[in-house]
Amino acid sequence: MKLDINGQEHEVSDENPHRVLLWVLRDELGLAGTRFSCGAGICGACTVHVDGVVTRACISPISLLAGKRIRTVEGLSxxxxxxxxxxxxxxxxxxxxxxxxxxxxxxxxxxxxxxxxxxxxxxxxxxxxxxxxxxxxxxxxxxxxxxxxxxxxxxxxxxxxx
Ligand code: FES
Ligand code: FES
Known part of the structure; x- marks a missing residue:
């Protein structure tokens, strides 16, 4: 599947669509600016924008993100x-x-x-x-x-x- 991250299309595996965005960003794409802390959607350390809305990457399955614009801290400049x-x-x-x-x-x-x-x-x-x-x-x-x-x-x- 394709994910639009910081204006670039990234091909990521959809073998496990329940994988959350945080680990795709950090471990697969090397976008480690998005942080892991509570892992439960509470603390906000993993906040990204999805279609302009603040979103917790640690609880966002990639299956819900196809066709959406994802922005991380690396894409803020x-x-x-x-x-x-x-x-x-x-x-x-x-x-x-x-x-x-x-x-x-x-x-x-x-x-x-x-x-x-x-x-x-x-x-x-x-x-x-x-x-x-x-x-x-x-x-x-x-x-x-x-x-x-x-x-x-x-x-x-x-x-x-x-
Ligand atoms: S790591 Fe705490 S909300 Fe995601
Ligand atoms: S948790 Fe250390 S600066 Fe916020």
Missing amino acids: RPGPDGKPRLHPVQRAFLQVQAPQCGWCMSGQMMTAAALLEKNPSPSPEQVVEAMSHNYCRCGTYPRIKKAVLAAASQLAEETEP
Whole structure:
């Protein structure tokens, strides 16, 4: 079967269609930015986008994903003004704010943040907290995550100003 991941088509075996996306990404395609933590759809470490919607890769069988657009953290960057890939504003803001501690939860955090800003480019602090509340960080970096998401929203606003 074919999976559309970060705009590229990947042929993957459909011998076991119950295999979950997380292991296909990490073990078969080498896209190890998507993390494994709880494995039960709870913590958010494995968050990707499927047709723009935040999705837990650890509980998503590949049989449900044919024909859908999957985006992982490796696909978040986008062309800058010079046409070269440039980190997504969320990635830049997480770096600027130095949000990570151990870093394990961060790709999932950034995927959730990017999905939020696509739907709501200027969220209030309360909306950020609510949107990010299903992604857990065992290092407790929540204040920095909130700061980074708000900083990313400001960067996005600057970039889209005429
Ligand atoms: S590893 Fe998927 S939600 Fe925790
Ligand atoms: S930075 Fe360590 S789990 Fe979030």
